[in-house]
Amino acid sequence: MVGCTELQPVGTKPFLHIGDLKILDLTYLENDGAVFSSFSGMRWFLVAVTAVMILACTYWLFRNRKHSKFLTLCLTLIIAGGNRKSD
Template sequence: MIYIISLIAIVLLVGIDQAIKFWAAESLIGKGSVEFLKIGDTEILNLSYHENIGAAFSSFSGMRIFLIIFTSIFIIAGLYLIITKKIKKPALLWSVTLIIAGGIGNLIDRVFRSFVIDYFEVKLFRFAVFNFADCCIVIGAVLMVILFIFFDKSDKKETKNDAKA
């Protein structure tokens, strides 16, 4: 059942991502930077429309076909792991779910628009403009790293104990 929920979550997250991008394209083009989150006189987060022809932090700019193929391979691999129920740990399943959803959201943009719509602009400090799909990918990746660094020790202990026997 958790695997079906994971697939439904992917569809919902991609839907949210695409809805926000549609809104951004309709509402933010030509408006510059619009205040979104402000504390006192300090701007924290603004909304602004940007077309990103690369990947994270505009890396791989102009390499659309490569990014489409690379992203597609990872999405297919992740979906395979979910559909065949290869992922046994729920937290790992959710990290893969987030990464796949974000990947699909940005892949849709690359295929149909030739660029990815970004709209979150951090004003508190200089940072890249990003989108909801990027947030899903980063949160999923950070969760995966945390799982492997801090919570994967039981598997290593079992392997060491098996080796001693």
């Protein structure tokens, strides 16, 4: 969280420079979509898709929970990841 508070006001901050050689700069960017900003600005679409997938996994989990412990574990982890709320 230090990076957010330090970088957000300035945008880019020099990090690793040797003389005039700029090796690494830190830049603050916000991603309001999915991976690589795909579906940017379509937050409610992403929320709806996540909700449908959680419901489908929950249904499948309760319907087929006696078949495979590994499948039960996988679906539980998918549901837990889908319920994660980011900042």
